Amino acid sequence: MFKVNENYLKLPGSYLFSTIGKKVNAFVQDNPEKKIIRLGIGDVTQPLAPAIIQAFHTAVDEMADAKTFRGYAPDLGYEFLRNAIRENDYIARGCQIEADEIFVSDGAKCDSGNIQEIFSQDNKIAVCDPVYPVYVDTNVMAGRTGTYDSRKETWSNIIYMPCTAENNFAPELPKETPDLIYLCFPNNPTGSTITKKQLQEWVDYANKVGAVIIYDAAYEAYISEEDVPHTIYECEGARTCAIELRSFSKNAGFTGVRLGFTVIPKELKAGEVSLHSLWARRHGTKYNGAPYIVQRAGEAVYSDAGKVQLKQQVDYYMNNAKYIYDGLKSAGYTVSGGVNAPYIWLKAPNKMTSWEFFDYLLEKANVVGTPGSGFGPSGETYFRLTAFGSYENTMEAMERIKKL
Amino acid sequence: MFKVNENYLKLPGSYLFSTIGKKVNAFVQDNPEKKIIRLGIGDVTQPLAPAIIQAFHTAVDEMADAKTFRGYAPDLGYEFLRNAIRENDYIARGCQIEADEIFVSDGAKCDSGNIQEIFSQDNKIAVCDPVYPVYVDTNVMAGRTGTYDSRKETWSNIIYMPCTAENNFAPELPKETPDLIYLCFPNNPTGSTITKKQLQEWVDYANKVGAVIIYDAAYEAYISEEDVPHTIYECEGARTCAIELRSFSKNAGFTGVRLGFTVIPKELKAGEVSLHSLWARRHGTKYNGAPYIVQRAGEAVYSDAGKVQLKQQVDYYMNNAKYIYDGLKSAGYTVSGGVNAPYIWLKAPNKMTSWEFFDYLLEKANVVGTPGSGFGPSGETYFRLTAFGSYENTMEAMERIKKL
Numbered sequence: 001m002f003k004v005n006e007n008y009l010k011l012p013g014s015y016l017f018s019t020i021g022k023k024v025n026a027f028v029q030d031n032p033e034k035k036i037i038r039l040g041i042g043d044v045t046q047p048l049a050p051a052i053i054q055a056f057h058t059a060v061d062e063m064a065d066a067k068t069f070r071g072y073a074p075d076l077g078y079e080f081l082r083n084a085i086r087e088n089d090y091i092a093r094g095c096q097i098e099a100d101e102i103f104v105s106d107g108a109k110c111d112s113g114n115i116q117e118i119f120s121q122d123n124k125i126a127v128c129d130p131v132y133p134v135y136v137d138t139n140v141m142a143g144r145t146g147t148y149d150s151r152k153e154t155w156s157n158i159i160y161m162p163c164t165a166e167n168n169f170a171p172e173l174p175k176e177t178p179d180l181i182y183l184c185f186p187n188n189p190t191g192s193t194i195t196k197k198q199l200q201e202w203v204d205y206a207n208k209v210g211a212v213i214i215y216d217a218a219y220e221a222y223i224s225e226e227d228v229p230h231t232i233y234e235c236e237g238a239r240t241c242a243i244e245l246r247s248f249s250k251n252a253g254f255t256g257v258r259l260g261f262t263v264i265p266k267e268l269k270a271g272e273v274s275l276h277s278l279w280a281r282r283h284g285t286k287y288n289g290a291p292y293i294v295q296r297a298g299e300a301v302y303s304d305a306g307k308v309q310l311k312q313q314v315d316y317y318m319n320n321a322k323y324i325y326d327g328l329k330s331a332g333y334t335v336s337g338g339v340n341a342p343y344i345w346l347k348a349p350n351k352m353t354s355w356e357f358f359d360y361l362l363e364k365a366n367v368v369g370t371p372g373s374g375f376g377p378s379g380e381t382y383f384r385l386t387a388f389g390s391y392e393n394t395m396e397a398m399e400r401i402k403k404l
Numbered sequence: 405m406f407k408v409n410e411n412y413l414k415l416p417g418s419y420l421f422s423t424i425g426k427k428v429n430a431f432v433q434d435n436p437e438k439k440i441i442r443l444g445i446g447d448v449t450q451p452l453a454p455a456i457i458q459a460f461h462t463a464v465d466e467m468a469d470a471k472t473f474r475g476y477a478p479d480l481g482y483e484f485l486r487n488a489i490r491e492n493d494y495i496a497r498g499c500q501i502e503a504d505e506i507f508v509s510d511g512a513k514c515d516s517g518n519i520q521e522i523f524s525q526d527n528k529i530a531v532c533d534p535v536y537p538v539y540v541d542t543n544v545m546a547g548r549t550g551t552y553d554s555r556k557e558t559w560s561n562i563i564y565m566p567c568t569a570e571n572n573f574a575p576e577l578p579k580e581t582p583d584l585i586y587l588c589f590p591n592n593p594t595g596s597t598i599t600k601k602q603l604q605e606w607v608d609y610a611n612k613v614g615a616v617i618i619y620d621a622a623y624e625a626y627i628s629e630e631d632v633p634h635t636i637y638e639c640e641g642a643r644t645c646a647i648e649l650r651s652f653s654k655n656a657g658f659t660g661v662r663l664g665f666t667v668i669p670k671e672l673k674a675g676e677v678s679l680h681s682l683w684a685r686r687h688g689t690k691y692n693g694a695p696y697i698v699q700r701a702g703e704a705v706y707s708d709a710g711k712v713q714l715k716q717q718v719d720y721y722m723n724n725a726k727y728i729y730d731g732l733k734s735a736g737y738t739v740s741g742g743v744n745a746p747y748i749w750l751k752a753p754n755k756m757t758s759w760e761f762f763d764y765l766l767e768k769a770n771v772v773g774t775p776g777s778g779f780g781p782s783g784e785t786y787f788r789l790t791a792f793g794s795y796e797n798t799m800e801a802m803e804r805i806k807k808l
Binding site for chain 2: 001002003004005006008009011015017018041043044045046047048050053056057060061063064065066069070071072073075106107109110113114117118119120121122123134137138141179180209210211212253255256257258270273275278281282284285286287288289290291292293294390
C-alpha cells in the first residue's frame with residue numbers, strides 16, 4: 001500500500017495567500033454590492049510595458065514559421081537573456097558573474113521553494129521572522145523543520161531571527177549556527193532593507209561558519225537609497241557563500257508571465273561538490289526551461305526602451321507606497337517600509353491581532369491586506385499593505401482607512 | 405557547515421539528453437561542414453498552428469491594457485482551460501473528470517519529476533524498462549532507489565518491468581508488489597501501446613494491492629488504432645488508483661511553450677488523506693501557475709480551427725513515422741513502434757551496443773538518434789528514432805541510413 005509524504009501533513013492550515021483568497025471570496029459572495037480593493041497579495045496591476053508587448057509579438061511570430069520556430073530551450077536558459085542579465089544586473093554593478101552561473105526559471109517562488117532540494121535533510125535553516133512563507137513551508141515539506149508548536153507557531157528545528165521595531169526590522173546574527181540562511185532584502189513583508197555594510201557582515205559570517213546564504217532580491221528594483229545593495233555579490237566573499245534569487249515579477253510586472261533566475265557561483269562548494277552542478281542537474285532533470293517567447297520578453301526588460309518604461313512603472317508604484325505611508329502616518333498609525341520596497345508594514349491599532357485587523361479592514365473598509373502573523377510569529381499585530389494597486393484604488397483605500 | 409543532498413551524487417553520468425547534446429556539439433565542432441539531421445531528442449519542428457498564434461497575439465494584447473491585464477494565475481490554472489480539457493479530453497471520451505481535478509502546469513516533465521514528492525520516501529516504485537529517464541532519476545534524487553549496480557545499470561530498490569521483443573514491449577505485472585507504478589502509453593521510447601483490456605488489468609491490479617499508477621499519456625494524440633485507450637480513466641476503477649500526466653508538447657508543438665496538466669481524482673486516497681489535497685498544496689506552495697498567455701494558447705488547441713490544424717500536424721509527423729518504419733524494414737532492420745506513437749524503436753545491427761550504433765550513425769550518416777540503453781538496461785542494443793523532424797530531413801536521413 002502506497003504511503004504519503006507525512007511531512008505535508010505537518011503543515012498547519014493552507015498556504016497564506018490561499019487562505020486570504022478564500023476569506024475574500026466568501027466576503028464577496030455575501031456582499032456582492034461592495035467594491036473590494038485588494039492591497040493584499042503582492043500582485044501587480046499595471047499592464048506590461050510597450051517594449052515587452054512588442055518583444056512578445058515578435059517572438060510569437062517567430063514561432064509561426066518553421067525557420068524561426070524554437071522547441072526545447074537550453075537547460076540554463078537562452079544565452080541572449082543570460083547575457084543581458086549578466087551585463088545589466090551584475091557587470092554594470094561591478095560584480096563578476098558569468099552567464100553560465102545564471103539559471104533562468106519560471107519565477108523566484110519556484111526557485112525559492114526548490115533550492116532546498118540540493119541540500120541534505122539534516123541542514124538547519126535560519127529565517128527572518130516574519131518572512132515570505134515559502135521558505136519555511138518548503139522546508140517543512142522536506143522534513144527539515146522538526147515539530148510544530150501550535151501555540152508559539154514555530155518549528156523546533158528552525159532558527160528564527162526576529163525582525164521587529166526594536167532592531168529596525170533587520171535580523172541579528174543568530175546565536176545558534178545555521179547551515180542555510182534565508183535573507184530577503186528589500187524585505188517581504190516588512191519593506192525594510194539593510195546597508196551594504198550590514199550585508200557584508202552576513203557574508204563574512206556565512207563564510208566563517210560554512211553556511212550558505214539564500215538571498216532573495218526579488219524587490220531590488222525598488223531600492224531608492226544609495227547605501228542599499230542591489231545584489232549580494234556587491235559584498236566581498238559572496239561568491240563562496242551566496243545563492244541569489246531574482247524575479248521579473250515586480251520590476252517588470254511578470255507575475256502572470258512567469259520569469260526569474262537564480263545565480264550560483266561556481267566557487268560555492270561543499271568539498272569537491274559544487275552547488276552549481278547540483279542545481280544544473282536538477283534543472284536538467286526536473287525542469288524544461290522557460291518559454292522562448294517569455295525569455296524574449298525578459299530580454300526586452302533590459303532594452304533601452306524597456307528600462308525607461310519600467311522605471312516609470314516602478315516610480316508609479318513607489319508613488320503609491322509614499323501615498324500609503326504618509327496617509328497612515330497622518331492617521332496616527334505606526335508605519336515602516338515603503339522607501340526601498342513596495343510594501344508598507346504597519347502596526348494594527350487598538351491591540352488588534354493581525355487577523356482581527358484583516359477582518360476589520362475587510363468588513364469596514366472593504367480593503368484586503370495581509371496579516372503580519374501569516375509571515376511568522378514576530379509578525380503578529382502587524383499588517384502588510386502593498387503599493388501594487390492602481391493609484392486610484394490606492395487613493396480610495398486610504399480615504400476609507402482614514403475614515404475608520 | 406552545510407551539507408549537500410547526497411542522493412544527487414548517486415546519479416551516474418548526466419541527464420541522457422544532455423550527454424547526447426554534448427556528443428553532438430563535439431562532432432559538429434570537429435566537422436563543421438557536415439549537415440547533421442537530428443532525430444534524437446523528441447523535439448518538434450513544425451511551427452505553432454495559426455489558431456494558436458492568433459490566441460497568443462490576442463492574449464498578449466490583453467496584457468498591454470490595465471483593464472484586461474492578468475497577474476498571478478489561479479493555483480490550479482484558469483477555468484477556461486480546465487473546462488476545455490475536461491470537455492475534450494475526458495467528457496467526450498465518457499470519462500467523468502471534474503475541472504477542479506485538473507492541475508495546469510508548465511509541462512509533463514516537471515510534473516512527472518515532482519509528483520513523487522507527495523509520497524513518502526519508503527514507497528517502492530516500479531518502472532518499465534526501458535523508460536523515460538525522468539521517472540527513475542527523480543526518485544534517485546529523493547533517495548528512494550537504494551544502491552546502484554553499475555554493471556547491471558540498475559538500482560537495488562526499483563522494480564524493473566522489462567519491455568522487450570519477447571513480450572511485445574508490454575510490461576507484465578510485477579512479482580514483487582510496488583507502491584507506485586509508472587506507466588507510459590503510447591510508450592516513450594519504444595512507441596508501443598497496450599489495449600484497453602490490458603490497461604484494465606493494471607488498474608485492477610493497482611486497486612487490489614493498493615498501488616498508485618502514475619500514467620504518462622503525453623503521446624495520446626498519436627494513437628491511430630481503435631482499441632488503444634487515450635486516457636487511463638477509460639478503465640473502470642481508475643479514479644481510486646491513477647494519476648494521469650498530460651502534455652501539450654507533442655500534440656500541439658509546445659516543447660518551447662511549456663504547458664501540461666496532471667489529473668488527480670478526489671477519490672484517490674491513503675486513509676483520509678487525498679493525494680489531490682497534497683498536490684494542491686504543492687502547487688500552491690512551490691509553483692505559481694502557467695503564464696496567462698500560454699493558457700490561452702492551450703485553450704486554442706481545443707478550438708475548432710485548432711483541432712483541424714493540429715490533426716494535420718500529427719498526421720505530418722505520423723507520415724514521417726511510417727516513412728522511417730518502412731525504410732528501416734526494407735533495409736533489413738528489426739523495427740517496432742511508429743503506429744500509435746511518433747517513435748520508432750529498432751534493433752542495432754551487427755550486434756552493436758546502443759552507444760556504438762549512436763556513434764556509428766552520427767559519424768557515418770550524420771544522423772542523431774537516441775541510444776536505447778539510455779532508457780534502461782533492457783534498452784541495450786536498441787535505438788530510438790523520432791518522427792518529429794521535417795519530412796525533407798526525415799527522407800534525407802533515411803536515404804543516408806539505407807546507404808550504410
